Amino acid sequence: MADNNVSSTPPAENQNPNPNSNDTIDPNNSNETETSIDAIAQKVQDSMTLSKRHKFWETQPVGQFKDSGNPSLPEGPIEPPTPLSEVKQEPYNLPGPYEWITCDMDTKEMCSEVYTLLANNYVEDDENMFRFNYSKDFLQWALRPPGHYRSWHIGVRVKTSKKLVAFITGVPARIRARDTVVSMAEINFLCVHKKLRSKRLAPVMIKEVTRRVHLENIWQAAYTAGVVLPTPISTCQYWHRSLNPKKLIDVGFSRLGARMTMSRTIKLYKLPDSPITPGFRKMELHDVPAVTRLLRGYLKQFVVAPDFDEDDVEHWLLPKEDVVDSFLVESCETHDITDFCSFYTLPSTVIGNQNYSTLKAAYSYYNVSTKTPLLQLMNDALIVAKKKGYDVFNALDVMENEVFLKELKFGPGDGQLQYYLYNYRLNQTLRPSELGLVLL
Numbered sequence: 292m293a294d295n296n297v298s299s300t301p302p303a304e305n306q307n308p309n310p311n312s313n314d315t316i317d318p319n320n321s322n323e324t325e326t327s328i329d330a331i332a333q334k335v336q337d338s339m340t341l342s343k344r345h346k347f348w349e350t351q352p353v354g355q356f357k358d359s360g361n362p363s364l365p366e367g368p369i370e371p372p373t374p375l376s377e378v379k380q381e382p383y384n385l386p387g388p389y390e391w392i393t394c395d396m397d398t399k400e401m402c403s404e405v406y407t408l409l410a411n412n413y414v415e416d417d418e419n420m421f422r423f424n425y426s427k428d429f430l431q432w433a434l435r436p437p438g439h440y441r442s443w444h445i446g447v448r449v450k451t452s453k454k455l456v457a458f459i460t461g462v463p464a465r466i467r468a469r470d471t472v473v474s475m476a477e478i479n480f481l482c483v484h485k486k487l488r489s490k491r492l493a494p495v496m497i498k499e500v501t502r503r504v505h506l507e508n509i510w511q512a513a514y515t516a517g518v519v520l521p522t523p524i525s526t527c528q529y530w531h532r533s534l535n536p537k538k539l540i541d542v543g544f545s546r547l548g549a550r551m552t553m554s555r556t557i558k559l560y561k562l563p564d565s566p567i568t569p570g571f572r573k574m575e576l577h578d579v580p581a582v583t584r585l586l587r588g589y590l591k592q593f594v595v596a597p598d599f600d601e602d603d604v605e606h607w608l609l610p611k612e613d614v615v616d617s618f619l620v621e622s623c624e625t626h627d628i629t630d631f632c633s634f635y636t637l638p639s640t641v642i643g644n645q646n647y648s649t650l651k652a653a654y655s656y657y658n659v660s661t662k663t664p665l666l667q668l669m670n671d672a673l674i675v676a677k678k679k680g681y682d683v684f685n686a687l688d689v690m691e692n693e694v695f696l697k698e699l700k701f702g703p704g705d706g707q708l709q710y711y712l713y714n715y716r717l718n719q720t721l722r723p724s725e726l727g728l729v730l731l
């Protein structure tokens with residue numbers, strides 16, 4: 292599903308900040324050349340349409356569009372940490388009718404409130420046909436990894452009715468950028484109730500989560516979004532593999548191809564009944580050390596990737612019913628674990644369809660092939676996903692996924708997913724294949 296949202300920016304916030312927009316370049320004057328380069332950058336900014344200015348993001352320690360491709364800026368933190376005693380101790384001000392809460396995701400009641408907010412107000416595709424429907428079990432899994440902070444699960448309620456109307460979360464993660472492992476927050480589930488949109492609540496939510504992350508002495512973050520903000524480290528694309536083509540066509544997720552009948556389409560996407568690779572089986576608790584070794588070795592090749600230890604692997608990759616599925620290949624002779632594949636479960640609500648209310652989607656997570664060709668491994672992943680009743684298998688073009696996407700009959704989606712780092716500069720935009728990170 293396309294992961295897009297539309298944000299509108301009030302015109303009052305988009306005044307032209309540059310009174311000198313007629314500067315010209317004099318190549319003979321190096322001092323002036325520098326200022327002139329600034330002037331060109333400024334002109335590029337000014338020439339952007341009003342809707343592309345970012346009143347909030349321009350104030351944040353993130354790569355700015357005007358600095359893109361400037362090799363003189365060093366890689367690494369954009370701002371140094373501030374002493375903890377200087378971090379603002381009180382929450383940011385909210386408009387009068389609202390109050391902050393810290394969400395206790397251990398309780399069923401809180402989980403249900405968050406679930407309901409997201410189920411009705413979270414990410415929709417461009418045509419508003421589908422909306423992500425993260426399950427309660429999924430939310431508990433996504434928000435309570437090893438070392439998580441309850442204070443990073445932030446809600447906004449209406450003071451009088453106590454209704455939950457906004458949400459944002461962080462979870463801790465060690466993420467490697469080139470050779471440096473950085474403690475970061477992974478920020479996700481930013482959501483403002485539909486009735487409260489375009490009131491600049493999102494920037495307050497982001498500032499508040501930033502403050503609470505800073506209080507734990509963490510100064511960097513990673514996040515993804517469907518929208519383009521300053522400035523993506525990489526732009527990725529979703530690909531979709533039909534498992535239940537008839538349903539996907541009936542709900543308008545896909546269309547019957549030219550010169551195709553329904554029965555030919557069903558035949559095209561048909562898969563064997565069971566996996567083909569000998570030794571292919573579900574991951575179990577005792578596999579955690581071997582899977583960790585396999586994954587750590589594999590992720591080394593990517594420019595940005597998580598630095599998983601055994602606790603992380605146990606949490607993020609040990610199968611959890613209807614949340615995350617992991618399979619591996621155990622050599623029949625040596626009993627070595629040679630290959631691994633995984634996907635997570637994220638259904639989408641089908642908005643306003645008479646016959647179907649939900650699409651069951653599997654999302655490719657981390658896959659490692661050392662002995663079994665990646666194509667064969669992922670074909671087995673498709674086979675087990677089909678067997679488990681998924682309608683579609685989605686994958687980003689990250690890591691080595693391009694090797695199998697076209698071959699296994701994935702088709703490109705219409706939305707793009709942008710990857711971002713907060714307060715960390717990389718001086719080159721990454722190709723998706725240089726990314727070893729999947730956020731939920």
Ligand code: MYA
Nearest residue numbers: 296345346347348480481482483488489490491492493510
């Ligand atoms: S991505 C999923 C985002 N959620 C949705 O798409 C759900 C449906 N949409 C909504 O609920 C609202 O439209 C949201 C915006 C809440 C998205 N990421 O309040 P506003 C900027 C970052 O008037 P609203 C996810 O969860 C926008 O450019 N910024 O707008 C990762 C504008 O700023 P500027 C976004 O539509 C989140 C401002 O907000 C996003 O009512 C990572 C407008 O505010 C977006 N997806 O609400 C968050 N969408 O004027 C960043 C809009 O400058 C984390 N905006 O352009 C950063 C790291 C923090 C921790 C740091 C620790 C060191």
